[in-house]
Amino acid sequence: MGRRVDVLQLAVLGVLLESPAHGYELRKRLNARIGVFRTLSYGTLYPTLKALVARGWITEVDREPGEAPPAPLTGRRARTVYQVTAAGKDHFETLMAAPGPDAWEDDAFDVHFAFFARTDAATRLRILEGRRVRLQERREVARQAVARTRERRDSYTLELQRHGLESVEREVRWLDELIRNERTNDTLGE
Amino acid sequence: MGRRVDVLQLAVLGVLLESPAHGYELRKRLNARIGVFRTLSYGTLYPTLKALVARGWITEVDREPGEAPPAPLTGRRARTVYQVTAAGKDHFETLMAAPGPDAWEDDAFDVHFAFFARTDAATRLRILEGRRVRLQERREVARQAVARTRERRDSYTLELQRHGLESVEREVRWLDELIRNERTNDTLGE
DNA sequence: GTTAGCATGTAAGGAGTTACATGATTTT
DNA sequence: AAAATCATGTAACTCCTTACATGCTAAC
Numbered sequence: 001m002g003r004r005v006d007v008l009q010l011a012v013l014g015v016l017l018e019s020p021a022h023g024y025e026l027r028k029r030l031n032a033r034i035g036v037f038r039t040l041s042y043g044t045l046y047p048t049l050k051a052l053v054a055r056g057w058i059t060e061v062d063r064e065p066g067e068a069p070p071a072p073l074t075g076r077r078a079r080t081v082y083q084v085t086a087a088g089k090d091h092f093e094t095l096m097a098a099p100g101p102d103a104w105e106d107d108a109f110d111v112h113f114a115f116f117a118r119t120d121a122a123t124r125l126r127i128l129e130g131r132r133v134r135l136q137e138r139r140e141v142a143r144q145a146v147a148r149t150r151e152r153r154d155s156y157t158l159e160l161q162r163h164g165l166e167s168v169e170r171e172v173r174w175l176d177e178l179i180r181n182e183r184t185n186d187t188l189g190e
Numbered sequence: 191m192g193r194r195v196d197v198l199q200l201a202v203l204g205v206l207l208e209s210p211a212h213g214y215e216l217r218k219r220l221n222a223r224i225g226v227f228r229t230l231s232y233g234t235l236y237p238t239l240k241a242l243v244a245r246g247w248i249t250e251v252d253r254e255p256g257e258a259p260p261a262p263l264t265g266r267r268a269r270t271v272y273q274v275t276a277a278g279k280d281h282f283e284t285l286m287a288a289p290g291p292d293a294w295e296d297d298a299f300d301v302h303f304a305f306f307a308r309t310d311a312a313t314r315l316r317i318l319e320g321r322r323v324r325l326q327e328r329r330e331v332a333r334q335a336v337a338r339t340r341e342r343r344d345s346y347t348l349e350l351q352r353h354g355l356e357s358v359e360r361e362v363r364w365l366d367e368l369i370r371n372e373r374t375n376d377t378l379g380e
Numbered sequence: 381g382t383t384a385g386c387a388t389g390t391a392a393g394g395a396g397t398t399a400c401a402t403g404a405t406t407t408t
Numbered sequence: 409a410a411a412a413t414c415a416t417g418t419a420a421c422t423c424c425t426t427a428c429a430t431g432c433t434a435a436c
Binding site for chain 2: 138
Binding site: 006008039040041043044 | 423424425426427
Protein backbone atom coordinates (compact mmCIF):
# COMPACT_ATOMS: atom_id res chain seq x y z
CA MET A 1 0.00 0.00 0.00
CA GLY A 2 3.09 2.19 0.16
CA ARG A 3 3.51 4.97 -2.42
CA ARG A 4 6.66 3.20 -3.57
CA VAL A 5 6.27 1.42 -6.89
CA ASP A 6 6.10 -2.32 -6.46
CA VAL A 7 8.88 -3.64 -8.67
CA LEU A 8 7.46 -7.14 -8.91
CA GLN A 9 4.05 -5.89 -10.05
CA LEU A 10 5.73 -3.83 -12.74
CA ALA A 11 7.75 -6.81 -13.92
CA VAL A 12 4.72 -9.11 -14.01
CA LEU A 13 2.76 -6.61 -16.09
CA GLY A 14 5.70 -6.21 -18.45
CA VAL A 15 6.20 -9.91 -18.98
CA LEU A 16 2.47 -10.59 -19.33
CA LEU A 17 2.23 -7.85 -21.95
CA GLU A 18 4.47 -9.96 -24.16
CA SER A 19 2.08 -12.87 -23.87
CA PRO A 20 -0.43 -14.23 -21.33
CA ALA A 21 0.83 -16.92 -19.01
CA HIS A 22 -0.01 -18.88 -15.88
CA GLY A 23 1.88 -18.53 -12.61
CA TYR A 24 4.27 -21.42 -12.99
CA GLU A 25 5.40 -20.35 -16.42
CA LEU A 26 5.55 -16.69 -15.42
CA ARG A 27 7.95 -17.51 -12.63
CA LYS A 28 10.29 -19.27 -15.03
CA ARG A 29 10.18 -16.33 -17.41
CA LEU A 30 10.91 -13.80 -14.65
CA ASN A 31 13.69 -15.96 -13.22
CA ALA A 32 15.35 -16.34 -16.59
CA ARG A 33 14.95 -12.81 -17.75
CA ILE A 34 15.53 -10.37 -14.93
CA GLY A 35 18.44 -11.03 -12.60
CA VAL A 36 16.59 -9.64 -9.59
CA PHE A 37 14.07 -12.48 -9.71
CA ARG A 38 16.63 -15.29 -9.81
CA THR A 39 15.05 -16.73 -6.67
CA LEU A 40 11.45 -15.52 -6.80
CA SER A 41 9.19 -17.93 -4.95
CA TYR A 42 5.56 -18.89 -5.47
CA GLY A 43 4.80 -17.54 -2.03
CA THR A 44 5.49 -14.11 -3.49
CA LEU A 45 4.23 -14.56 -7.00
CA TYR A 46 0.73 -15.96 -6.45
CA PRO A 47 -0.35 -13.31 -3.94
CA THR A 48 1.00 -10.67 -6.32
CA LEU A 49 -1.12 -12.07 -9.14
CA LYS A 50 -4.17 -11.90 -6.88
CA ALA A 51 -3.37 -8.30 -6.00
CA LEU A 52 -3.09 -7.39 -9.68
CA VAL A 53 -6.45 -9.04 -10.40
CA ALA A 54 -8.01 -7.15 -7.46
CA ARG A 55 -6.82 -3.85 -8.94
CA GLY A 56 -8.16 -4.74 -12.34
CA TRP A 57 -4.77 -4.70 -14.05
CA ILE A 58 -4.87 -8.33 -15.11
CA THR A 59 -7.68 -10.87 -15.61
CA GLU A 60 -7.92 -14.60 -15.65
CA VAL A 61 -8.42 -16.19 -19.05
CA ASP A 62 -8.88 -19.91 -18.86
CA ARG A 63 -7.50 -20.49 -22.32
CA GLU A 64 -6.18 -18.04 -24.86
CA PRO A 65 -9.24 -17.54 -27.08
CA GLY A 66 -8.78 -18.77 -30.60
CA GLU A 67 -5.20 -19.84 -30.06
CA ALA A 68 -3.99 -23.17 -31.31
CA PRO A 69 -3.30 -25.53 -28.40
CA PRO A 70 0.47 -25.31 -28.08
CA ALA A 71 1.22 -28.67 -26.47
CA PRO A 72 -0.30 -32.13 -26.00
CA LEU A 73 -2.42 -30.44 -23.31
CA THR A 74 -3.33 -33.65 -21.63
CA GLY A 75 -5.31 -33.28 -18.44
CA ARG A 76 -2.85 -31.35 -16.32
CA ARG A 77 -3.91 -29.52 -13.20
CA ALA A 78 -6.11 -26.54 -13.94
CA ARG A 79 -3.89 -23.66 -14.94
CA THR A 80 -5.01 -20.09 -14.48
CA VAL A 81 -3.79 -18.04 -17.39
CA TYR A 82 -3.51 -14.30 -16.81
CA GLN A 83 -3.75 -11.47 -19.30
CA VAL A 84 -3.14 -7.73 -18.95
CA THR A 85 -6.27 -5.54 -19.18
CA ALA A 86 -6.44 -2.17 -20.92
CA ALA A 87 -6.24 -0.50 -17.49
CA GLY A 88 -3.20 -2.62 -16.70
CA LYS A 89 -1.45 -1.60 -19.87
CA ASP A 90 -2.19 2.05 -19.08
CA HIS A 91 -0.85 1.62 -15.58
CA PHE A 92 2.32 -0.04 -16.85
CA GLU A 93 2.92 2.70 -19.38
CA THR A 94 2.33 5.42 -16.80
CA LEU A 95 4.84 3.86 -14.44
CA MET A 96 7.38 3.43 -17.19
CA ALA A 97 6.95 6.93 -18.57
CA ALA A 98 7.29 8.75 -15.23
CA PRO A 99 10.22 7.15 -13.47
CA GLY A 100 10.99 8.66 -10.05
CA PRO A 101 14.19 8.27 -8.05
CA ASP A 102 13.02 4.79 -7.05
CA ALA A 103 13.86 3.71 -10.58
CA TRP A 104 17.56 4.43 -10.03
CA GLU A 105 17.78 1.75 -7.32
CA ASP A 106 19.30 -1.64 -8.03
CA ASP A 107 16.22 -3.80 -8.47
CA ALA A 108 13.91 -1.21 -9.97
CA PHE A 109 16.59 -0.14 -12.42
CA ASP A 110 16.99 -3.67 -13.76
CA VAL A 111 13.25 -4.05 -14.22
CA HIS A 112 12.89 -0.72 -15.97
CA PHE A 113 15.85 -1.54 -18.18
CA ALA A 114 14.40 -4.90 -19.12
CA PHE A 115 11.39 -3.09 -20.59
CA PHE A 116 13.25 -0.29 -22.31
CA ALA A 117 11.90 -1.48 -25.64
CA ARG A 118 8.48 -0.27 -24.43
CA THR A 119 9.59 3.30 -23.69
CA ASP A 120 10.83 6.30 -25.61
CA ALA A 121 14.43 7.47 -25.83
CA ALA A 122 13.86 10.46 -23.52
CA THR A 123 12.64 8.22 -20.69
CA ARG A 124 15.46 5.76 -21.23
CA LEU A 125 17.98 8.57 -20.99
CA ARG A 126 16.35 9.91 -17.83
CA ILE A 127 16.62 6.52 -16.15
CA LEU A 128 20.17 5.86 -17.32
CA GLU A 129 21.34 9.26 -16.11
CA GLY A 130 19.55 8.95 -12.78
CA ARG A 131 21.15 5.57 -12.31
CA ARG A 132 24.55 6.96 -13.16
CA VAL A 133 24.28 9.67 -10.52
CA ARG A 134 23.37 7.04 -7.91
CA LEU A 135 26.39 4.97 -8.86
CA GLN A 136 28.73 7.95 -8.92
CA GLU A 137 27.72 8.72 -5.33
CA ARG A 138 28.35 5.13 -4.41
CA ARG A 139 31.71 5.22 -6.16
CA GLU A 140 32.74 8.25 -4.11
CA VAL A 141 31.86 6.47 -0.87
CA ALA A 142 33.74 3.38 -2.02
CA ARG A 143 36.82 5.42 -2.93
CA GLN A 144 36.95 7.01 0.49
CA ALA A 145 36.48 3.64 2.16
CA VAL A 146 39.43 2.23 0.19
CA ALA A 147 41.57 5.24 1.07
CA ARG A 148 40.81 4.86 4.78
CA THR A 149 41.40 1.11 4.76
CA ARG A 150 44.74 1.53 2.99
CA GLU A 151 46.06 3.12 6.19
CA ARG A 152 45.01 0.20 8.36
CA ARG A 153 46.72 -3.13 8.04
CA ASP A 154 43.90 -5.41 6.81
CA SER A 155 44.64 -6.62 3.31
CA TYR A 156 41.46 -8.72 3.03
CA THR A 157 39.14 -5.86 3.84
CA LEU A 158 41.09 -3.73 1.41
CA GLU A 159 40.81 -6.38 -1.29
CA LEU A 160 37.03 -6.63 -0.76
CA GLN A 161 36.63 -2.88 -0.97
CA ARG A 162 38.87 -2.62 -4.01
CA HIS A 163 36.80 -5.23 -5.75
CA GLY A 164 33.60 -3.41 -4.81
CA LEU A 165 34.98 -0.14 -6.10
CA GLU A 166 36.00 -1.72 -9.39
CA SER A 167 32.53 -3.18 -9.81
CA VAL A 168 30.95 0.25 -9.40
CA GLU A 169 33.47 1.84 -11.75
CA ARG A 170 32.76 -0.81 -14.33
CA GLU A 171 29.03 -0.20 -14.08
CA VAL A 172 29.48 3.54 -14.47
CA ARG A 173 31.47 2.94 -17.67
CA TRP A 174 28.72 0.63 -18.89
CA LEU A 175 26.14 3.38 -18.31
CA ASP A 176 28.37 5.95 -20.00
CA GLU A 177 28.36 3.84 -23.11
CA LEU A 178 24.62 3.20 -23.03
CA ILE A 179 23.97 6.92 -22.62
CA ARG A 180 26.29 7.69 -25.52
CA ASN A 181 24.41 5.19 -27.64
CA GLU A 182 21.02 6.63 -26.73
CA ARG A 183 22.21 10.16 -27.53
CA THR A 184 23.52 9.11 -30.94
CA ASN A 185 20.08 7.60 -31.45
CA ASP A 186 21.88 4.42 -32.37
CA THR A 187 19.14 2.49 -30.63
CA LEU A 188 21.15 -0.66 -29.95
CA GLY A 189 20.59 -2.01 -33.41
CA GLU A 190 16.83 -2.32 -32.96
CA MET B 191 15.47 -17.85 15.58
CA GLY B 192 16.15 -19.77 12.39
CA ARG B 193 19.13 -22.11 12.19
CA ARG B 194 20.53 -19.84 9.53
CA VAL B 195 23.48 -17.76 10.74
CA ASP B 196 22.51 -14.14 11.24
CA VAL B 197 24.94 -12.22 9.04
CA LEU B 198 24.47 -8.94 10.86
CA GLN B 199 25.22 -10.49 14.25
CA LEU B 200 28.40 -11.98 12.86
CA ALA B 201 29.46 -8.64 11.41
CA VAL B 202 28.74 -6.76 14.64
CA LEU B 203 30.82 -9.23 16.62
CA GLY B 204 33.65 -8.99 14.13
CA VAL B 205 33.73 -5.20 14.13
CA LEU B 206 33.41 -4.97 17.92
CA LEU B 207 36.31 -7.39 18.30
CA GLU B 208 38.53 -4.76 16.71
CA SER B 209 37.47 -2.23 19.33
CA PRO B 210 34.41 -1.51 21.49
CA ALA B 211 31.95 1.02 20.15
CA HIS B 212 28.49 2.48 20.64
CA GLY B 213 25.62 2.00 18.21
CA TYR B 214 25.98 5.19 16.24
CA GLU B 215 29.67 4.70 15.61
CA LEU B 216 29.20 1.00 14.90
CA ARG B 217 26.75 1.78 12.16
CA LYS B 218 29.23 4.09 10.47
CA ARG B 219 31.93 1.46 10.67
CA LEU B 220 29.70 -1.26 9.22
CA ASN B 221 28.44 1.07 6.47
CA ALA B 222 31.95 2.04 5.46
CA ARG B 223 33.49 -1.36 5.67
CA ILE B 224 31.16 -4.01 4.35
CA GLY B 225 29.26 -3.25 1.16
CA VAL B 226 26.23 -5.21 2.31
CA PHE B 227 25.55 -2.74 5.11
CA ARG B 228 25.67 0.38 2.95
CA THR B 229 22.15 1.23 4.10
CA LEU B 230 21.87 -0.43 7.50
CA SER B 231 19.37 1.45 9.66
CA TYR B 232 19.17 1.97 13.42
CA GLY B 233 15.87 0.14 13.42
CA THR B 234 17.87 -2.96 12.60
CA LEU B 235 21.05 -2.29 14.49
CA TYR B 236 19.78 -1.42 17.96
CA PRO B 237 17.52 -4.47 18.29
CA THR B 238 20.42 -6.61 17.12
CA LEU B 239 22.66 -5.18 19.83
CA LYS B 240 19.98 -6.01 22.39
CA ALA B 241 19.76 -9.54 21.08
CA LEU B 242 23.53 -9.98 21.33
CA VAL B 243 23.47 -8.71 24.93
CA ALA B 244 20.60 -11.11 25.75
CA ARG B 245 22.71 -14.03 24.48
CA GLY B 246 25.70 -12.91 26.48
CA TRP B 247 27.89 -12.33 23.45
CA ILE B 248 28.43 -8.64 24.13
CA THR B 249 28.11 -6.45 27.24
CA GLU B 250 27.61 -2.78 27.88
CA VAL B 251 30.64 -0.88 29.16
CA ASP B 252 29.85 2.70 29.93
CA ARG B 253 33.38 3.85 29.27
CA GLU B 254 36.39 1.90 28.14
CA PRO B 255 38.15 1.31 31.48
CA GLY B 256 41.53 2.97 31.81
CA GLU B 257 41.44 4.41 28.32
CA ALA B 258 42.44 7.99 27.70
CA PRO B 259 39.37 10.07 26.79
CA PRO B 260 39.71 10.28 23.02
CA ALA B 261 37.77 13.50 22.38
CA PRO B 262 36.56 16.63 24.18
CA LEU B 263 33.83 14.38 25.56
CA THR B 264 31.62 17.22 26.59
CA GLY B 265 28.24 16.20 27.95
CA ARG B 266 26.83 14.41 24.93
CA ARG B 267 23.85 12.15 25.19
CA ALA B 268 24.56 8.98 27.13
CA ARG B 269 26.31 6.57 24.80
CA THR B 270 26.17 2.87 25.42
CA VAL B 271 29.49 1.34 24.50
CA TYR B 272 29.49 -2.37 23.73
CA GLN B 273 32.28 -4.89 24.08
CA VAL B 274 32.54 -8.54 23.02
CA THR B 275 32.56 -11.08 25.88
CA ALA B 276 34.71 -14.22 26.00
CA ALA B 277 31.63 -16.23 25.03
CA GLY B 278 31.04 -13.84 22.16
CA LYS B 279 34.55 -14.27 20.88
CA ASP B 280 34.16 -18.04 21.05
CA HIS B 281 30.89 -17.86 19.19
CA PHE B 282 32.40 -15.66 16.48
CA GLU B 283 35.34 -17.99 16.03
CA THR B 284 33.11 -21.06 15.88
CA LEU B 285 30.96 -19.47 13.18
CA MET B 286 34.00 -18.40 11.20
CA ALA B 287 35.77 -21.75 11.48
CA ALA B 288 32.82 -23.89 10.38
CA PRO B 289 31.32 -22.15 7.36
CA GLY B 290 28.30 -23.93 5.87
CA PRO B 291 26.79 -23.36 2.44
CA ASP B 292 25.15 -20.18 3.79
CA ALA B 293 28.59 -18.60 3.68
CA TRP B 294 28.70 -18.90 -0.12
CA GLU B 295 25.72 -16.54 -0.49
CA ASP B 296 26.20 -12.91 -1.47
CA ASP B 297 25.86 -11.13 1.86
CA ALA B 298 27.33 -13.81 4.10
CA PHE B 299 30.28 -14.24 1.76
CA ASP B 300 31.19 -10.55 1.99
CA VAL B 301 30.98 -10.60 5.77
CA HIS B 302 33.11 -13.73 6.06
CA PHE B 303 35.61 -12.29 3.62
CA ALA B 304 35.85 -9.04 5.59
CA PHE B 305 37.06 -11.06 8.58
CA PHE B 306 39.43 -13.39 6.72
CA ALA B 307 42.30 -11.99 8.77
CA ARG B 308 40.75 -13.79 11.77
CA THR B 309 40.69 -17.25 10.14
CA ASP B 310 43.18 -19.80 8.91
CA ALA B 311 44.11 -20.46 5.30
CA ALA B 312 42.16 -23.75 5.13
CA THR B 313 38.91 -22.04 6.10
CA ARG B 314 39.53 -19.18 3.70
CA LEU B 315 40.07 -21.64 0.88
CA ARG B 316 36.91 -23.53 1.79
CA ILE B 317 34.84 -20.36 1.62
CA LEU B 318 36.44 -19.10 -1.60
CA GLU B 319 35.91 -22.43 -3.32
CA GLY B 320 32.32 -22.74 -2.10
CA ARG B 321 31.64 -19.26 -3.37
CA ARG B 322 33.20 -20.08 -6.72
CA VAL B 323 30.93 -23.08 -7.20
CA ARG B 324 27.88 -20.90 -6.46
CA LEU B 325 28.98 -18.37 -9.02
CA GLN B 326 29.81 -20.98 -11.63
CA GLU B 327 26.26 -22.28 -11.34
CA ARG B 328 24.95 -18.76 -11.70
CA ARG B 329 27.19 -18.20 -14.71
CA GLU B 330 25.75 -21.27 -16.40
CA VAL B 331 22.19 -20.01 -15.90
CA ALA B 332 23.19 -16.58 -17.18
CA ARG B 333 24.82 -18.08 -20.29
CA GLN B 334 21.71 -20.00 -21.17
CA ALA B 335 19.57 -16.92 -20.62
CA VAL B 336 21.75 -14.91 -22.99
CA ALA B 337 21.62 -17.68 -25.57
CA ARG B 338 17.84 -17.82 -25.41
CA THR B 339 17.44 -14.06 -25.57
CA ARG B 340 19.72 -13.82 -28.60
CA GLU B 341 17.03 -15.56 -30.62
CA ARG B 342 14.35 -13.08 -29.62
CA ARG B 343 14.48 -9.51 -30.85
CA ASP B 344 14.93 -7.53 -27.62
CA SER B 345 18.30 -5.84 -27.61
CA TYR B 346 17.81 -4.18 -24.22
CA THR B 347 17.05 -7.40 -22.40
CA LEU B 348 20.00 -8.96 -24.15
CA GLU B 349 22.26 -6.08 -23.10
CA LEU B 350 21.12 -6.41 -19.47
CA GLN B 351 21.75 -10.13 -19.48
CA ARG B 352 25.11 -9.75 -21.18
CA HIS B 353 26.16 -7.25 -18.55
CA GLY B 354 24.98 -9.58 -15.78
CA LEU B 355 26.90 -12.47 -17.31
CA GLU B 356 30.06 -10.41 -17.57
CA SER B 357 29.75 -9.40 -13.92
CA VAL B 358 29.57 -13.03 -12.85
CA GLU B 359 32.47 -13.99 -15.11
CA ARG B 360 34.54 -11.19 -13.66
CA GLU B 361 33.79 -12.31 -10.13
CA VAL B 362 34.76 -15.89 -10.94
CA ARG B 363 38.11 -14.67 -12.27
CA TRP B 364 38.60 -12.62 -9.10
CA LEU B 365 37.98 -15.73 -7.00
CA ASP B 366 40.34 -17.77 -9.19
CA GLU B 367 43.10 -15.35 -8.40
CA LEU B 368 42.35 -15.22 -4.68
CA ILE B 369 42.36 -19.02 -4.54
CA ARG B 370 45.67 -19.14 -6.41
CA ASN B 371 47.12 -16.66 -3.92
CA GLU B 372 45.88 -18.65 -0.91
CA ARG B 373 47.34 -21.85 -2.33
CA THR B 374 50.73 -20.26 -2.91
CA ASN B 375 50.45 -19.16 0.71
CA ASP B 376 51.26 -15.70 -0.58
CA THR B 377 48.87 -14.30 2.01
CA LEU B 378 48.09 -11.04 0.23
CA GLY B 379 51.26 -9.40 1.46
CA GLU B 380 50.23 -9.61 5.12
C1' DG C 381 7.99 -47.66 -8.23
C1' DT C 382 10.10 -43.58 -7.55
C1' DT C 383 11.97 -39.32 -8.91
C1' DA C 384 11.36 -35.14 -11.46
C1' DG C 385 8.49 -31.78 -13.33
C1' DC C 386 3.96 -29.53 -13.61
C1' DA C 387 0.66 -26.66 -11.06
C1' DT C 388 -1.61 -23.76 -7.24
C1' DG C 389 -2.06 -21.96 -3.04
C1' DT C 390 -1.75 -20.56 2.40
C1' DA C 391 0.37 -19.63 7.05
C1' DA C 392 4.04 -18.41 9.79
C1' DG C 393 7.83 -16.01 10.36
C1' DG C 394 12.42 -13.58 9.25
C1' DA C 395 14.85 -9.50 8.14
C1' DG C 396 14.69 -5.21 7.17
C1' DT C 397 12.91 -0.22 6.34
C1' DT C 398 10.42 4.08 7.49
C1' DA C 399 8.42 7.05 10.47
C1' DC C 400 8.06 8.61 14.82
C1' DA C 401 9.69 10.33 19.43
C1' DT C 402 13.32 12.91 21.86
C1' DG C 403 16.93 15.89 22.77
C1' DA C 404 21.86 17.72 23.08
C1' DT C 405 25.83 19.97 20.60
C1' DT C 406 28.40 21.88 16.86
C1' DT C 407 28.91 24.30 12.79
C1' DT C 408 27.46 27.71 9.47
C1' DA D 409 18.99 31.49 14.24
C1' DA D 410 19.13 27.43 11.49
C1' DA D 411 21.01 23.27 9.94
C1' DA D 412 23.83 19.40 10.53
C1' DT D 413 25.59 15.90 13.35
C1' DC D 414 25.49 13.24 17.46
C1' DA D 415 22.78 9.68 19.91
C1' DT D 416 19.10 6.10 21.17
C1' DG D 417 15.15 3.73 20.75
C1' DT D 418 10.12 1.78 19.38
C1' DA D 419 6.00 0.59 16.43
C1' DA D 420 4.08 -0.35 12.28
C1' DC D 421 4.61 -2.12 8.14
C1' DT D 422 6.56 -4.36 3.73
C1' DC D 423 8.48 -7.72 1.20
C1' DC D 424 9.97 -11.96 0.86
C1' DT D 425 11.15 -16.93 2.03
C1' DT D 426 10.19 -21.47 3.92
C1' DA D 427 7.35 -24.98 5.01
C1' DC D 428 3.25 -27.05 4.43
C1' DA D 429 -0.85 -28.97 1.83
C1' DT D 430 -2.33 -31.25 -2.49
C1' DG D 431 -2.25 -33.91 -6.50
C1' DC D 432 -1.38 -35.07 -11.37
C1' DT D 433 1.82 -36.78 -15.36
C1' DA D 434 6.15 -38.16 -17.54
C1' DA D 435 10.38 -40.32 -17.54
C1' DC D 436 13.78 -43.51 -15.75
